Amino acid sequence: MSKTDENETGLTDAALDDVFAAARATVPEPRAEVMARILADAEGEIDRRESVSANARPAHRFDILRAAIGGWPAMAGMATAAVTGLWIGVSAPDQLSVLSGGWIEGASANSEFELEELVPGYIALMALDEVAP
């Protein structure tokens, strides 16, 4: 005899189990219209995702490079450095000669340094060459 039988304040466990069984046997089925709405939601979700992925622009090589070096600010810095380097190389050998203390000379300047001065071991190297048979 269960506790609920003893104090008679509630349904017995067996009776309650009967009620549960009756409820389990009468499951409310979803209407076809509801099933259709749910399926339409699923189709719509797939369509939405496919639409988003189709609209996404494929990454260009330049975009990948730009992203790799840090975006447009880094690109501007690189462009400035490239132009400056080009300018130094093409148009300013005389000024470079001054800035470098004469180590780098322009085409119009006379050479003031011999190879032996720039490479101190050069004479010894030449001597070895002469000794060799």
Added chain:
Amino acid sequence: MALDASSEVSDEALLVAFGNGDREAAMLLTARLTPRIMGFSARMLGGDRAEAEDVTQEAMLRLWKIAPDWRQGEAKVTTWLYRVTANLCTDRLRKKRGIALDTVPEPEDETPGAVEGMIEADRVRALETALSALPDRQREAVVLRHLEGLTNPEIAAAMEISVEAVESLTARGKRTLARQLAGQREELGYVEN
């Protein structure tokens, strides 16, 4: 995905397939899960069919949206769905709580011929009414255990509580139901000789 193999494919695998754009997986999941969620939400909402349909559609929509991020092995789809559905039901019940309690029908003790005329549908109706009066968590635990047939560990996962807490909730819920239905003992066909 072949339909004849559908019964062997888990809900989780179907959901991952749906997340990858498999429309047939959506059909299989809808057919498999919607009746369960519909039944659960109807019982949680005191038999309100229209509300249960809305909740079911909303829960399934959330499932469709989470599908691309679903990771197999982390959770069961049904457990996740029961949790989402229970939360949706609780939200709706809280919004209309004051009205709902006023409209719960009182047991009619003096109805002539009620003893002989009791049928299963009346038992179901009485249970729905009694369930509606339970605290939310007790109702959820009782419905999952005794009507949906989940095990205590499955309920614990769905409700995010311990198994011991599930046992306590279901025990208290059953005691409360037994007391509430006692007033309808005769109408329910349990006449003591």
